[in-house]
Structure formats: structure tokens, C-alpha cells
Amino acid sequence: MSAGQVLNEGKSKKMITTDDPEVLIQYFKDDATAFNGVKKGIIGSKGKVNCAISARIFQWLETEGVKTHYRGLQSEIEMLVDRVEIIPLEVVFRNVAAGSLAKRFGIEEGTELDSPLQEFFLKDDDLGDPLLTRNHVLAFGWADDETMDHLIAEGRKVHDLLTEFWKGLGIKLVDHKLEFGRRADGTIVLADEITPDGCRLWEIGTDRKMDKDRFRRSLGKVEETYAEVADLVAKALPLDAQV
Amino acid sequence: MSAGQVLNEGKSKKMITTDDPEVLIQYFKDDATAFNGVKKGIIGSKGKVNCAISARIFQWLETEGVKTHYRGLQSEIEMLVDRVEIIPLEVVFRNVAAGSLAKRFGIEEGTELDSPLQEFFLKDDDLGDPLLTRNHVLAFGWADDETMDHLIAEGRKVHDLLTEFWKGLGIKLVDHKLEFGRRADGTIVLADEITPDGCRLWEIGTDRKMDKDRFRRSLGKVEETYAEVADLVAKALPLDAQV
Numbered sequence A, B: 001m002s003a004g005q006v007l008n009e010g011k012s013k014k015m016i017t018t019d020d021p022e023v024l025i026q027y028f029k030d031d032a033t034a035f036n037g038v039k040k041g042i043i044g045s046k047g048k049v050n051c052a053i054s055a056r057i058f059q060w061l062e063t064e065g066v067k068t069h070y071r072g073l074q075s076e077i078e079m080l081v082d083r084v085e086i087i088p089l090e091v092v093f094r095n096v097a098a099g100s101l102a103k104r105f106g107i108e109e110g111t112e113l114d115s116p117l118q119e120f121f122l123k124d125d126d127l128g129d130p131l132l133t134r135n136h137v138l139a140f141g142w143a144d145d146e147t148m149d150h151l152i153a154e155g156r157k158v159h160d161l162l163t164e165f166w167k168g169l170g171i172k173l174v175d176h177k178l179e180f181g182r183r184a185d186g187t188i189v190l191a192d193e194i195t196p197d198g199c200r201l202w203e204i205g206t207d208r209k210m211d212k213d214r215f216r217r218s219l220g221k222v223e224e225t226y227a228e229v230a231d232l233v234a235k236a237l238p239l240d241a242q243v
Helices: A046-063 A099-105 A134-139 A145-168 A222-236 B046-063 B099-105 B134-139 B145-168 B222-236
Strands: A003-009 A013-018 A023-028 A031-034 A039-042 A070-075 A078-082 A089-096 A112-122 A171-182 A188-191 A199-203 B003-009 B013-018 B023-028 B031-034 B039-042 B070-075 B078-082 B089-096 B112-122 B171-182 B188-191 B199-203
Touching: A023 A046, A046 A070, A046 A078, A046 A145, A046 A222, A078 A188, A089 A145, A112 A134, A112 A145, A112 B134, A134 A145, A134 B112, A145 A171, A145 A188, A145 A199, B023 B046, B046 B070, B046 B078, B046 B145, B046 B222, B078 B188, B089 B145, B112 B134, B112 B145, B134 B145, B145 B171, B145 B188, B145 B199
Parallel strands: none
Antiparallel strands: A003 A013, A013 A023, A023 A078, A031 A039, A070 A078, A089 A112, A089 A171, A171 A188, A171 A199, B003 B013, B013 B023, B023 B078, B031 B039, B070 B078, B089 B112, B089 B171, B171 B188, B171 B199
16 A cells, blocks of 8 residues: 555554555554653664564454454555554553562562453553553543453453463563554454563563563663564464465 | 550551550651651641541541441540551542642642542552552452452442531542551451541632641641641531540
């Protein structure tokens, strides 16, 4: 499809219009940020790697009955997606305490949780994406009860699929963030990306970090590790031929 | 009752044993802190004022069918209370957006909420009393579902009573924090204190602040305003003669 205008540009992606009003190009940048934009950098080839990982995972999730915004690839750093209105809630699932959860509640990082812990955060960079309770979401109209129930149920389905998927690659899914959007017809679909930027991935056995914490915490081998994850995903999930 | 040892001392109160193992003395200090102890000071006569306000309100709540830890006064700055195990959840109710809620979610202070908003915070000074969702409470065992349901229902009852009570004094109850504890027999009772330290109270019509925000925000007339609140409460709620 022919690219039109940049509709909006975020920290790691930009959305570009096409000649189909219901389809956008999701362009993956190499830019990396952490701590709500305080730490900035470039992870070489991240755009390409994250685009490939996301495309393969979205395509596979569709075969598992999950509705997503994925429509195919435009190039190796551009994905064609449904134009959706993003629901302003980050839907987080955690199998292991790490990052903000560990810090917020004084839980030792690496503590296994008895069952997946689900959290909502408000998508708002200016406010630092604050934690939300259901009462807050309802009080300020960020979503209604029905939408939250849907996000929790659909998110949990995706969480269970991804936990098993990564496990099959020798990787523990520690936690991850999902975003959902509404198509013009009202259908809620999984949107955004599924990449090491938004997941914590620890190698099973060694707990070696294979995600954006390598950048956040300056652990080195950032690009190599992203590429390694992409290779593992590519071997497990072949990409359909693009039209 | 004769006072024994200081069992523990907090920022604004200390708990002292008595010769009855099920009864403690709750001693009200003049010390004031804000921003999790970063700002410190003394509010003259606060101990006396807060003890009087709390005693009168607890006594009245009991007549309204609310179980509390209140057993009477030991002196004008000492209250006799049930020895309870404090449940480590602050139960907050809000009628109007203010303070941390306004800041966290970018809501203009003073915005009236359509219905009372209930929040839980973890009672943990070292962690800065973080906001909790029900999922966090369950995941880390801070309380079970039944206890949370009880705290929400009983807290809401107290909230509705107090909202009407303060309204009768020409004061808007903006928000307030409740704490609950378990007696040795397992009964959950309202504990801690009900004072301008833990409530936001705005004069109806002028929105003049009549609570600890006068200290937090250095608004002046701190002692005078606490005394004014105590006088209003004393006129509305006579204290029973002490045995």
C-alpha cells in the first residue's frame, strides 16, 4: 500500500496512513527509551527485529482465535494494521515479580507468583502511566465494566498462550504489557506490538535477561539479545508469504 | 487504668499497654508529619484536639451500629481502645478529587466525583503506602476476599455516616482514610483515629481547608483550625461521662 501521512509518532513506533482509511502502517523505530523517556538510546536493528517478532506472533495468535490488528507486512520494518482507537489502558500480566511491581511493594525480584497477576495502567506518558484500580477506571470513564471484563478475559487468554509459547523456546515470560484497540465496527482487537520492549523474558535455567531490561539496566549485548529472540521466534513461527 | 509499656510508637500516636491484656492506651502526640515523614513539625494541642474529636466520633459511630476499638478516655490525650491486630490496608474514600488522587491522574483538585471512590493503600511507610488493587492484596496475602468485602462494606457505611455528619457541621468531607483491626476474638473493628490528620475537610461554600493540608501546604492558622473543628464536633456530639 502507498504510505500517506504520519498520523502520530510515539517513542518506538509511528503510525502512517494508507490509501485505505481502515488500514495504517505501523513503522517500528530503532529508538529505545526507558524510565518514561528519561533514558534514551538506539538499539540497532530493533525496528526490524521487533517488527518480525510482532508479525509472527500476531499471525500465530490469529490462528489461535485471538483477534488482532495485524494485516500483514508492508516492509521489514512496517506492518499493516487495522486502524483502531486505542483503549487507554495497559493490560499487564505477571508470572514473576520484577520491575515496578517488585519495587512498588518491596517484593524480591524473581519471586514466582502463585497465579498470573493482572494490572491496569493508564496510558499517559505525562503522568508516568500510573497504576489503576477498577474503581478509578470507572470513576473517570476510561473504560466501562464490560470492556474491562473483556480485556481481562482476552488478555488472560493471550497471556496463557504466550507463556506456553515462550516456554517452548526455553524462555520464561516474567511479565508483559498488552494493548487493545477498537476497530471502526466496534470490535476490540489486540493491538500495538508483542516484542522484548514490552515483555520481560528470562532464559529458563539461568534467568539471563532477554528483553529491554538489557537496555534499561545497561547489561550489555542489547542488540545481540534482541536478534537472538527474533531468531528463536522465526524458527518457531514461520511467516506466511505476503501478498 | 494504669499505663504499662510503650508497645509501639508511630508518627502521631503511641500505643501503651495496660493491666488488661485486651486494652491499650492510644496516646495522641502533637507531632505532625507530611509527605511520608519528609516534612515534620508540631501542631500545638493537636494531641488533645484529635483525641477529643476521635473519641466523640467513635462513640457516636457505635450508636449507629459501627463496631470500633473505642472504650473510653484515659485522659484528654489518651484513649482506651481494644488491643487489635491492624489490617495493613488503608481504606480510603473520596467524594472529591484532591491530593494524591488529583496528582496521580491529572484530575483538577476539587472535581466532584459522581459516587464515592474507594481505594486501598498498603500501610507501609518504607514503601510510601502504595496504591493497591484487589489483585495485589490477594497475590501477596495482605487480606482475603472476604476481609476486603467487609472493609469495603463497613467502610462505605462509615463513609456515608461521616459525609452526612460533617455536612451537618457545614463541612464537606472531601476524602478520608480508615483503618481496621482484628480483636483477639476475630471481630473486625474500626480502629486508629478519625481526625483532621486523616480526613480532608473543606468548609462548604468557601472550600476553606480545615485539615492537615493547612500544615502540609503551609497555609497558616493550623492550630486555630484544628481547634475550630474540635469545637464544632464537641457541640454536635456530647461526650458520655467517663467511668
